[in-house]
Amino acid sequence: MLLVDDQQLVRSGFRLILSVEDDVEVVGEAPDGAAAVEAARALRPDVVLMDVQMPVMDGIEATRRIAAEDLAKVLVLTTFDRDDYVFDALSAGASGFLLKNSDAEHLVEAVRTVAAGHALLAPQVTRRVIAQMVAAGAAPAGGPAAEPVAQRSAPSSPASSPTPPAGDPRLALLTPRETEVLELVGEGLSNAEIAQRLFLGEATVKTHVSNLLAKLQLRDRVQAVVLAHRCGLVGPTA
Known part of the structure; x- marks a missing residue:
């Protein structure tokens, strides 16, 4: 090194x-x-x-x-x-x-x-970055201003389908569940926390993360966090 x-x-x-x-x-x-x-x-x-x-x-x-x-x-x-x-x-x-x-x-x-x-990606630090960016209404460095996510006031239930976000055509490749997982990755949640939020097994969440990284041609979870913010998938909660 x-x-x-x-x-x-x-x-x-x-x-x-x-x-x-x-x-x-x-x-x-x-x-x-x-x-x-x-x-x-x-x-x-x-x-x-x-x-x-x-x-x-x-x-x-x-x-x-x-x-x-x-x-x-x-x-x-x-x-x-x-x-x-x-x-x-x-x-x-x-x-x-x-x-x-x-x-x-x-x-x-x-x-x-x-x-x-x-x-x-340490979740506690990631969440501070997210909170700071949301409070300032700023986009990540090098990216366009984030588009707001309409009426996002509570976590989605396992049966619901999130509205596909605008900002990157690759997001159309994701299933509704993969979009949900990407949103939660963008919020800084770990696989275990995502599993608890969506009532899924941790292995299932890991599979969803791997699939969405492949579909979006992202190198790792870090790039997924950046993309989630740039496309406006992650927004302020009520």
Whole structure:
């Protein structure tokens, strides 16, 4: 993996934590976003651990370039008090985010999760981002303004069919149930929480998530959250 942070001491700390793991190899470091992009092109790491605030090029732009060239999966470091960074990172193509105050165990597990191709999406942080965006009436970075979802005042019952949202023609490929699941993914719910909300088995929800990702040609759950907001499928609740 590649470590990106403008502070040498921070990079050394991450290297010390990760290098003792048998299944993790740190192949390089970079002090800013521009150097990170070049290092990713040269080294082709599986995962880039990316800070946000750096000189020359920030971590959001570096993430966008790395994701656009499919050079590596990016795990962005963030803090609770900068939720805007989280959504910007997800919109840029990050596979997940990690809180800077996480302990060593969570850091290692996060790296493994992203390396395995899974999105690392902490529901409690995701919901804060959603609440902030809804309150501001703003669209995700890089996307059009969200179109409102009409009369959405309560969770859909298992038998109901949600109104297909506007904003992306790919959504027409989804079944009514898959659209419901996408909406709840966009709200930051886990598979277990979606299963409880829709009275389904967790394995069934997992299948619906896999199917909708394939139909929408999305890389992971993170991209599904971004799409749900951009198309207006997720809106304010009463």
